[in-house]
Amino acid sequence: MAVKAQGTTDIANPVNLNDPPQPLDEVERKTAHKSTETDESSGINSSGGTGGTIVELIRSNYIGFTRAERKLADALIANYPVAGLVSITEFAKSGAVSTPTVLRMIKKIGHNGFPPFQKVLREELQETLSNPIAKHERWSADAPEEHVINRFAEATFNNLSQSLKQIDYKVFDKIVALIAAKDRNVFIAGGRITHSIADYLFTHLQVVRTDVNMLPSSSSLWPHQLLNMHAGDLLVVFDIRRYEIDLYKFAELAAARDVQIVLMTDQWMSPIAALARYSINARIEVPSGWDSAVVTMFFIEALIAAVENQLWEETSHRMQELEGILNATQRFQKQP
Amino acid sequence: MAVKAQGTTDIANPVNLNDPPQPLDEVERKTAHKSTETDESSGINSSGGTGGTIVELIRSNYIGFTRAERKLADALIANYPVAGLVSITEFAKSGAVSTPTVLRMIKKIGHNGFPPFQKVLREELQETLSNPIAKHERWSADAPEEHVINRFAEATFNNLSQSLKQIDYKVFDKIVALIAAKDRNVFIAGGRITHSIADYLFTHLQVVRTDVNMLPSSSSLWPHQLLNMHAGDLLVVFDIRRYEIDLYKFAELAAARDVQIVLMTDQWMSPIAALARYSINARIEVPSGWDSAVVTMFFIEALIAAVENQLWEETSHRMQELEGILNATQRFQKQP
DNA sequence: GCAGAACTGTTACGATATTTACATAAAGCA
DNA sequence: TGCTTTATGTAAATATCGTAACAGTTCTGC
Numbered sequence: 001m002a003v004k005a006q007g008t009t010d011i012a013n014p015v016n017l018n019d020p021p022q023p024l025d026e027v028e029r030k031t032a033h034k035s036t037e038t039d040e041s042s043g044i045n046s047s048g049g050t051g052g053t054i055v056e057l058i059r060s061n062y063i064g065f066t067r068a069e070r071k072l073a074d075a076l077i078a079n080y081p082v083a084g085l086v087s088i089t090e091f092a093k094s095g096a097v098s099t100p101t102v103l104r105m106i107k108k109i110g111h112n113g114f115p116p117f118q119k120v121l122r123e124e125l126q127e128t129l130s131n132p133i134a135k136h137e138r139w140s141a142d143a144p145e146e147h148v149i150n151r152f153a154e155a156t157f158n159n160l161s162q163s164l165k166q167i168d169y170k171v172f173d174k175i176v177a178l179i180a181a182k183d184r185n186v187f188i189a190g191g192r193i194t195h196s197i198a199d200y201l202f203t204h205l206q207v208v209r210t211d212v213n214m215l216p217s218s219s220s221l222w223p224h225q226l227l228n229m230h231a232g233d234l235l236v237v238f239d240i241r242r243y244e245i246d247l248y249k250f251a252e253l254a255a256a257r258d259v260q261i262v263l264m265t266d267q268w269m270s271p272i273a274a275l276a277r278y279s280i281n282a283r284i285e286v287p288s289g290w291d292s293a294v295v296t297m298f299f300i301e302a303l304i305a306a307v308e309n310q311l312w313e314e315t316s317h318r319m320q321e322l323e324g325i326l327n328a329t330q331r332f333q334k335q336p
Numbered sequence: 337m338a339v340k341a342q343g344t345t346d347i348a349n350p351v352n353l354n355d356p357p358q359p360l361d362e363v364e365r366k367t368a369h370k371s372t373e374t375d376e377s378s379g380i381n382s383s384g385g386t387g388g389t390i391v392e393l394i395r396s397n398y399i400g401f402t403r404a405e406r407k408l409a410d411a412l413i414a415n416y417p418v419a420g421l422v423s424i425t426e427f428a429k430s431g432a433v434s435t436p437t438v439l440r441m442i443k444k445i446g447h448n449g450f451p452p453f454q455k456v457l458r459e460e461l462q463e464t465l466s467n468p469i470a471k472h473e474r475w476s477a478d479a480p481e482e483h484v485i486n487r488f489a490e491a492t493f494n495n496l497s498q499s500l501k502q503i504d505y506k507v508f509d510k511i512v513a514l515i516a517a518k519d520r521n522v523f524i525a526g527g528r529i530t531h532s533i534a535d536y537l538f539t540h541l542q543v544v545r546t547d548v549n550m551l552p553s554s555s556s557l558w559p560h561q562l563l564n565m566h567a568g569d570l571l572v573v574f575d576i577r578r579y580e581i582d583l584y585k586f587a588e589l590a591a592a593r594d595v596q597i598v599l600m601t602d603q604w605m606s607p608i609a610a611l612a613r614y615s616i617n618a619r620i621e622v623p624s625g626w627d628s629a630v631v632t633m634f635f636i637e638a639l640i641a642a643v644e645n646q647l648w649e650e651t652s653h654r655m656q657e658l659e660g661i662l663n664a665t666q667r668f669q670k671q672p
Numbered sequence: 673g674c675a676g677a678a679c680t681g682t683t684a685c686g687a688t689a690t691t692t693a694c695a696t697a698a699a700g701c702a
Numbered sequence: 703t704g705c706t707t708t709a710t711g712t713a714a715a716t717a718t719c720g721t722a723a724c725a726g727t728t729c730t731g732c
Contacts, residue, residue, distance in 0.1 A: 078498060169483055172485055286637065301488065405709095423688080435691085451690080
């Protein structure tokens with residue numbers, strides 16, 4: 001979750017779907033060209049020649065593509081292959097580029113003109129359609145169905161939609177209001193695994209508002225923090241199975257001080273739920289020895305966006321200031 | 337669907353490339369006319385109007401077609417719908433008829449010209465190819481559609497499926513192999529925002545294998561780490577817009593030492609891509625002033641699962657050991 | 673900050689596609 | 703068989719498309 005490159009424009013207008021910020025494709029051109037060579041020498045990129053399907057060709061040449069070409073490639077892949085089965089004019093329009101750009105991209109992947117390109121696209125499609133196996137059931141179309149990536153995708157989508165079905169948006173809004181209330185301090189705590197996720201929330205929340213504190217990863221240092229926590233303050237705690245005893249004890253102590261607790265947990269719910277004012281439970285099961293944090297991340301980001309939205313007056317100010325500081329440090333690649 | 341006038345198999349078997357059925361055009365006119373009445377009286381045929389898909393329309397109007405039109409219809413159904421996604425000239429040729437015949441048939445099934453007809457064909461195809469889940473109206477059923485949570489869900493879902501469409505699973509597998517190779521050290525680096533995410537990878541990878549190192553968050557300490565990095569080692573670097581100069585420089589130095597670089601970046605690709613052996617790009621746009629890390633998390637988890645899978649012999653051992661240690665510390669709540 | 677390179681879109685032209693009008697061929701019917 | 707109706711293809715016109723050359727713009731490197 002980086003600060004968006006173009007800063008001012010869309011930062012002045014953070015949650016606005018109707019008028020989405022224009023993507024910035026600020027990869028250095030030269031870099032891209034260099035990379036073509038580099039990659040080719042390392043054998044990743046196919047020659048950019050004629051072998052392979054169109055998608056594969058696009059993927060392997062993506063690094064050599066220019067901004068406009070990438071936009072076009074994205075549009076094609078998004079509606080593959082139908083987006084390419086129209087006239088070159090319409091195709092260009094669907095990628096919001098000009099027709100010559102289409103030609104140039106096509107030539108880069110080793111085809112000789114639009115009609116031949118389209119012919120290949122049709123042949124591929126015919127091939128796909130006459131293949132009895134329904135390829136479109138898979139998430140990553142070219143990976144085998146049983147490939148980790150497809151099984152993971154399946155599980156993750158289920159987790160996400162399940163969690164969304166279960167969440168009460170009023171609770172969500174209440175949590176947003178709690179976090180947005182400037183008159184209270186916010187403390188964030190995570191466990192062994194969830195620590196990084198808690199940290200992610202911390203990093204962002206820090207920009208949005210003042211008085212945000214992250215508890216150190218070593219639980220032995222937590223009691224000290226209690227001294228700074230007062231009635232009405234907010235503790236956001238992450239506890240995902242296996243639920244950690246230290247976290248619970250800490251939450252108990254905080255609750256005893258009349259600190260409000262918001263809990264981010266899983267579907268089985270940490271015992272901290274009993275102490276918490278509100279909890280959000282995310283589905284976490286994936287085909288792996290671990291649990292997934294993807295849905296938890298989703299909720300964190302949605303929360304941040306909502307808080308940011310609510311505090312827009314102050315936040316925009318803070319973000320602009322941050323923007324200025326970051327620019328001054330010259331920490332980032334040049335902006336377009 | 338009409339009672340098949342000529343009783344051939346080709347209509348019942350529309351998608352069959354390898355052995356395209358011979359179109360039968362020797363049907364008696366007279367018979368066809370008779371059957372029209374029969375079918376209509378039995379109410380099977382729709383009026384021959386505009387409703388339904390192209391195949392359906394063709395089938396229900398088949399008896400009203402002339403010989404040449406049937407030849408054309410047969411050719412289309414034999415290679416449905418790809419045969420119709422070419423120019424009218426070619427389409428006519430594939431049915432061995434003239435172009436006006438194509439026009440006439442199209443008008444008979446209630447379309448206004450060749451382009452509109454083809455458009456419908458494409459839309460149908462898109463419908464077939466597109467994932468059923470993609471048409472999710474609302475994610476959190478009880479929240480208003482324009483609620484942050486729904487708009488965020490929409491964006492995240494798109495990000496995830498887009499990213500999955502673009503990823504080359506062979507690249508994914510190569511990365512897994514790189515990480516799983518025990519004979520090299522693994523270093524993980526993240527930027528200002530991505531640091532927490534890098535840390536998440538670190539936490540998990542540590543369990544799965546030995547010799548995993550996380551670079552400190554302060555970039556001034558990175559050069560020291562370089563001393564420990566040798567040819568053949570692996571550097572996993574997270575760089576999401578705005579791309580950080582320090583990260584690039586560090587990657588450059590690592591590359592100079594023949595360290596293999598795997599890059600986790602966004603769709604616009606960090607310039608580090610030029611130095612990287614492989615990159616994974618995740619879609620990151622959400623309706624917020626920030627970018628989303630959800631997809632990146634997804635890939636991390638999928639990677640960990642895949643590596644874990646590959647190294648299962650050793651990993652299971654390590655995990656059991658870890659389990660024992662954690663139990664001994666009594667850090668967790670009792671297991672259910 | 674400036675020169676040069678690279679990228680991108682606009683324009684124009686030749687080629688192709690679509691459509692209409694019309695002539696020819698085939699089929700139906702007495 | 704010969705007349706009428708229907709079906710089909712040919713040819714010309716019109717619109718659209720694909721492509722190449724060019725020029726404006728943005729980016730890069732010194």
